[in-house]
Amino acid sequence: MDDASRDPQLDTGGGTRRRFLRFLAASPLLATAGIDLAALERLTSAHDPDDGWRLLHEVERAAQQGLIGAPGDALSVFDFEPVARAKLPAAHFGYMASGVDDDATLRANREGFSRFALRARRLVNVREVDSSMTMFGVRYDTPIFVCPTGSQKMHDPDGDVATARAAKALGHLMMLSGVATSSVEEVNAARGTPVWYQLYPTDVDAVAHAIVRRASKAGCPVLVLTVDLNGGRNTETQLRAGRVDQRDCTRCHTPGVAGYVRRKPMFDGLDVSNATDLGNPSMDWAWVRRCRAVAPQMKLVLKGLVTREDAELAVANGADAIVVSNHGGRAEDSGRSTIESLPEVVGAVRGRIPVLIDGGFRRGSDMLKALALGATAVGIGRPYLWGLAAFGQPGVEAVLTLMQRELHLGMRQMGVQSLRQLGRQFVVPR
Ligand SMILES: Cc1cc2nc3c(=O)[nH]c(=O)nc-3n(C[C@H](O)[C@H](O)[C@H](O)COP(=O)(O)O)c2cc1C
Numbered sequence: 056m057d058d059a060s061r062d063p064q065l066d067t068g069g070g071t072r073r074r075f076l077r078f079l080a081a082s083p084l085l086a087t088a089g090i091d092l093a094a095l096e097r098l099t100s101a102h103d104p105d106d107g108w109r110l111l112h113e114v115e116r117a118a119q120q121g122l123i124g125a126p127g128d129a130l131s132v133f134d135f136e137p138v139a140r141a142k143l144p145a146a147h148f149g150y151m152a153s154g155v156d157d158d159a160t161l162r163a164n165r166e167g168f169s170r171f172a173l174r175a176r177r178l179v180n181v182r183e184v185d186s187s188m189t190m191f192g193v194r195y196d197t198p199i200f201v202c203p204t205g206s207q208k209m210h211d212p213d214g215d216v217a218t219a220r221a222a223k224a225l226g227h228l229m230m231l232s233g234v235a236t237s238s239v240e241e242v243n244a245a246r247g248t249p250v251w252y253q254l255y256p257t258d259v260d261a262v263a264h265a266i267v268r269r270a271s272k273a274g275c276p277v278l279v280l281t282v283d284l285n286g287g288r289n290t291e292t293q294l295r296a297g298r299v300d301q302r303d304c305t306r307c308h309t310p311g312v313a314g315y316v317r318r319k320p321m322f323d324g325l326d327v328s329n330a331t332d333l334g335n336p337s338m339d340w341a342w343v344r345r346c347r348a349v350a351p352q353m354k355l356v357l358k359g360l361v362t363r364e365d366a367e368l369a370v371a372n373g374a375d376a377i378v379v380s381n382h383g384g385r386a387e388d389s390g391r392s393t394i395e396s397l398p399e400v401v402g403a404v405r406g407r408i409p410v411l412i413d414g415g416f417r418r419g420s421d422m423l424k425a426l427a428l429g430a431t432a433v434g435i436g437r438p439y440l441w442g443l444a445a446f447g448q449p450g451v452e453a454v455l456t457l458m459q460r461e462l463h464l465g466m467r468q469m470g471v472q473s474l475r476q477l478g479r480q481f482v483v484p485r
Pocket residue numbers: 150151152164202203204205232233234253281358380381382383384385413414415416434435436437438440
């Protein structure tokens with residue numbers, strides 16, 4: 056499926072259809088909507104090739120949704136989502152958008168923010184605000200980090216490298232997915248400094264340890280161990296989206312772990328024939344300690360904790376930081392948001408290690424709530440993927456810029472000069 060735009064099935068209507076699409080793509084309306092020939096082909100790939108009128112109607116409808124035509128036209132990160140939807144094949148957009156089961160946790164991540172209100176202070180000089188944060192001795196101008204997300208070349212030909220260039224341009228901390236479609240070496244070069252490496256271990260320890268050694272050799276200072284996908288999952292929305300996608304997915308996707316990692320460079324040269332899972336259902340705290348011993352100089356961050364009990368165990372087992380995360384609602388359908396999980400984790404950690412968070416962050420006010428509740432940094436996943444799919448690297452930069460601008464605006468509105476001043480007194484439950 057990754058090579059959808061080259062699907063020969065699209066030419067089955069012959070030259071007539073392609074000429075018609077070319078004619079449509081030349082329309083100024085569609086250009087304004089950011090719809091080019093490739094996007095048109097994807098948008099219409101599910102249609103009867105001869106049904107020109109229906110096609111035209113569909114395209115007009117997409118254009119009338121008010122799709123932005125350039126990254127700079129966006130008023131908020133939400134403006135990128137419909138463009139990404141229009142440009143991507145249904146199955147690929149479904150992969151990005153999906154939660155699990157009923158998508159209850161996915162929705163909860165957004166709804167959770169409405170359970171907290173901000174308390175604004177007035178008459179503070181906020182002409183200059185400082186949103187910098189420091190993690191493991193490195194200072195960043197922004198607390199917004201780029202979450203690890205897999206298979207980015209399905210959204211844009213440059214994928215993770217485009218994201219890394221955007222993170223470099225704007226100084227964001229970036230975590231690279233263990234199932235990235237670019238290697239850690241390429242991404243480190245694009246980011247200009249080694250990124251944090253997120254591990255999917257598989258259930259074969261030799262594979263996990265070889266990947267950790269490679270990330271360590273590439274200079275990655277931090278290993279991010281994702282611990283919320285060890286039990287399997289049911290990405291039903293993704294599977295439903297796949298059903299309306301008429302392309303031949305078997306051209307790119309083959310079953311099993313070996314098939315899945317075929318296009319994931321971090322697995323190159325590794326024997327995955329015995330792996331049955333990308334996560335490891337037998338992972339426990341002893342496993343974590345063994346994994347850490349493979350590269351003891353790397354910091355260890357556990358991504359996916361949501362309870363005080365596990366936060367306590369993380370500290371006791373030597374974790375250097377925690378990411379409160381439910382995988383963007385893609386792990387379990389607990390229906391519990393990360394922002395609601397944050398206070399108990401922060402309470403259990405008692406300042407001993409940094410607590411980061413992701414899940415549903417789209418607005419400056421969302422980030423202020425998390426930072427006031429004790430988070431050191433806030434991650435975004437889908438918003439930058441919308442930007443990437445819509446406009447490539449400039450789209451990611453525009454998303455990061457909008458988030459940072461909203462954060463600064465929010466800090467001024469709260470009467471906060473630096474993130475250090477944010478605390479529980481700025482939030483009340485609703
Ligand atoms: C398309 C997609 C792919 C993802 N891939 C990974 C991954 O490879 N590793 C990982 O730890 N988390 C992955 N995540 C979860 C993100 O790191 C992050 O926890 C989540 O996206 C944050 O929620 P948000 O998308 O609402 O901002 C992925 C999320 C999405 C949407």
